[in-house]
Every structure is written in structure tokens, then in C-alpha cells.
Amino acid sequence: MSREFTWPAVDAADREKACCDLSTCYLVEAAAGTGKTTLLVARIVQIIETTLTRLPRVVAITFTEKAAGELKFKLKETLEERAAGDGEAAERCRLALQDLDSRPVGTIHAFCRELLAARPVEAGVEPGFSVLDNSTSQGANSDIFEQWLSEELRGECPAAAPLLRWGMPVENAVADASLRSLFLELLRHRDDLDALSVPCRSRQALLDLASELRAEIREAAGLLSACSNPEDKCAREIRTALAWSDELSEKSLPLLFDAARRAPKLKSTLGQKASWNPPDTLLRARAFTAEFSPSVQRLEQAIFSHFAAQLLAWIRSGIRRGEAVRRERAQLDFDDLLICARNMLHGNRAARDYFRRRFDYILVDEFQDTDPLQTEIVFFLSERENRFASSWEEVELDTGKLFIVGDPKQSIYRFRRADLDLYGRVREKIARDGGLLTIRANFRSESALIAEVNALFGERMRGHDTRCEPNYVAMEPYRPAESDGPCVKV
Secondary structure, rough: OOOOOOOOOHHHHHHHHHHHHHOOOOOEOOOOOOOHHHHHHHHHHHHHOOOOOOOEEEEEEEEEEEHHHHHHHHHHHHHHHHOOOOOOHHHHHHHHHHHHHOOOOHHHHHHHHHHHHHHHHHHHHOOOOOOOOOOHHHHHHHHHHHHHHHHHHHHOOOOOHHHHHOOOOOOOOOOOHHHHHHHHHHHEEEEEEEEOOOOOHHHHHHHHHHHHHHHHHHHHHHHHHHHHOOOOOHHHHHHHHHHHHHHOOOOOHHHHHHHHOOOOOOOOOOOOHHHEEOOOOOHHHHHHHHHHHHHHHHHHHHHHHHHHHHHHHHHHHHHHHHHHHHOOOOEHHHHHHHHHHHHHHOOOOHHHHHOOOOOOOOEEEOOHOOOHHHHHHHHOOOEOOOOOOOHHHHEEEEEOOOEEEOOOOOOOOOHHOOOOOHHHHHHHHHHHHHHHEEEOOOOOOOOOHHEEEEEEEHHHEEEOOOOOOOOOOEEEOOOOOOOOOOOOOO
């Protein structure tokens, strides 16, 4: 059966803006199979053919090396096709082909490496630094953890001793609660360590909290004189708590925590009114037994937070030591590339101005999987001239400089620190300062399959009022329906 393609696509107007309107910063939401790579290539070619910008001044950032290779190949094909003609636009495409190998069409890590290599002093890195791949970096981080822990455990290690005593494993292949997993997770978020804190009370405040609980128990014990039946079950609950309360005089916080964990569980519905005089005294006694366990839990949690804060500070010191080791070896991992580039652009105006002027256009693909560091980098580089915002949210975007493509429905949640709430904030900012475009014509799938997908997800993906969860945007088939043949072909 011969196929006739419909034209224009249902989203032709938005596609035209994405490809040709260089006067506006856009966020393009494009579902799978809608030709995102073609849009990116078309916009780059539009830049080359209609402006004085040479290709080395255009940045195209993709999520994986494979995607970068595909984008570069398709760009080369398109430039070759356009360069075959006559005129000024064709000549500019021929020049772009000569520049193709020098342009950072690649991953964000490759791009950051280029920034650091160009300005190592401002970035605080050694000029001849090397970059560790993922496997080498993981091995190096494990070595750092083991060496640091071995040195620390030779001493008393007061920060970790209580939690290790309470059952926290040093390492566990299946549990996420081991000391190793906590160290490596914090290492992944080391750029945020200074902002990370655990609310905690001082040692004296915790001892005072225990004393207050002990006083409440003794006050409740005073109600026992109103009970005429020594076998009354509510009275027995209070006597149980009173017997335990002696442990609250302990001055050692670890032992006090142990005491809290051994606290009895009181029932709050026991007792007979006939045994209490006046009868409403039973209500006061029951109120105590109802509040007893929550009070003990508050004490237990407060003590745990005290030691968790110490543990966090201790691990932070180990992470800083590991960073110092890598600096001595002039080694950076992928996270270091992002952190150092962000820190340089955030804190050094001369460096930000230099790179902002060096690049005229910045295009980012798969933005739904972008982490906070990457967001800061691309926004700082897209800032208007003579500005120096302290956060990406305060950046005044230069006219048409930033072009973002993403699909929140495809976000790999928390993978490589992807944050969909961050995507939502970026979306709001682009909506205010630029424009939002929606691409939904699907070139890949048969119409019958698209109809099933739309029916299934349209019913279930309805967004959320308080957090960023995408509404489903129905795809439209670009190809006409086929009367025969399967919907899925392998």
C-alpha cells in the first residue's frame, strides 16, 4: 500500500518557531518519535545560514555520547546537503563543515572539560588535569573511603561509634543504610554539603529533655494515690513507667538513647472509673499513658539527630580529604567537572563574561534529565551582557541565546541527580522570559498504536497541584492509518 504523508503537521507553527525564530529563548516539550534531533539540527543550520555566527560559537549539549554522535552525524548530513547549493547561505554551510570537528557537540561533561581546560586557574584545577571515567572513579572513591575509614577507626571515632553500636553496618551489599553507601551518596552530592544540616540539640538540652520526661512520669505517679485498686490496669501502666524512669537519670547520651529504646509501651485505654476517686482522675492518668510513647520517641529522635549531625560532619571531613587527594593527583571525575565549572561561572565574573561572549547560542537536549549543576551552567552562560546574577533563577536571559528541548514524561527520576521539580521551575522561568512550544506530531509509530498509548496514559497522567508532574500531551500520528499489518514491528 502506498503511503501519503499529511502536511502540515498539527504542530507546524511551533516547529517553525523552534527552527527559525532566533529572537526568543524557547523550551520545547517534545514527545518520543516527534523528531527532536531534526529540530535541533534545523535550528543550528538556521543560525549558520542567517547570522554571522560561526559553528564554534554554537554549543549543542546532549545527554549521552551516543546521542551526541547521532546529532553530529545528522548535522553533517544536513550541512552537506545545504552546502551543495549556491549563494551566501551555502558558503556559510561549507565553512560550518570545516568547523564541525572543533565544535563541542557533546555531553555536558565534555563541554565542562573544555571550559576548565580553557581557564584552569580561575577554575582552581591543575592545567594538565586528567578525567576519570565512571568505573575508575567508582574504584577511586571506594579506595578513598576505605583509607579514610581505616585511619579514623584506629582512634576512638566518637562520631561514628554510637551509630555503629546501634547496628549501622560499615558496608552491606543489599542495604542502603551502611556507612559506605552513606559516604558514597554524600560524595555524589558534595556540592551541596555546606547547605546540608541535621537539626539537633546540644548535649545539655537533651539531658534537660530527659529530666522533663522524668518529671512528667513522677507527676503522673502522684495520681496513684487516687486509685484504690492496686491491680487497676492503668495504675500498673503508670508504675511500669515509673520503674523505667530511673534510667532517665543517665548522663551518657548513648546510654540514654539505649534507655529510650527499652522504654515500655503503655496502653491508654485501660483502667476502671470505680477504682479512681475522683473518677475523672482516670482521664488524667489515661492522658499520660497516651502521651508517654510519643514523648519517649521525641527524646529518642532528638538524641539520634544529635549523633547523626556529628556523623554528617565526620563524613564531610572524609569527603573533603578525598577531594584533596584528587587535587594532589590532578584528577577530576565527572561530578568534579560539573562542580568546578559551576563554581567558576558562579564566583568569577571575568570567567563568566569570557565564556558568555565566546558562545552565541546554547542548545540543550533531554533537559528533563538535567541536574541542578547543569542548569546553573547553561543559565549563567546564557545571561544578558553586563549582568552577574548570583543564582540561575535571577539570570536575565540574552535574546534567543538559550534553546532547551525536553519531555518531562521521559525523565529518568533521580538518575544522575535529575530533578523534575527543577525542570518545573525552569519551565516557569522560560515561560516568563521566553516561550514554551509543544511538539506532538509523531513520525515513528502507527496511528493505531498512538491511539492506544493516548487512551492509556491520557487517563492516568493528570499532573499534580503541588509538585511538578506532567500532564499527558496526546501525540498525533503523522502517518495515515493502515488498514492491514501489525501496529508493532520488531
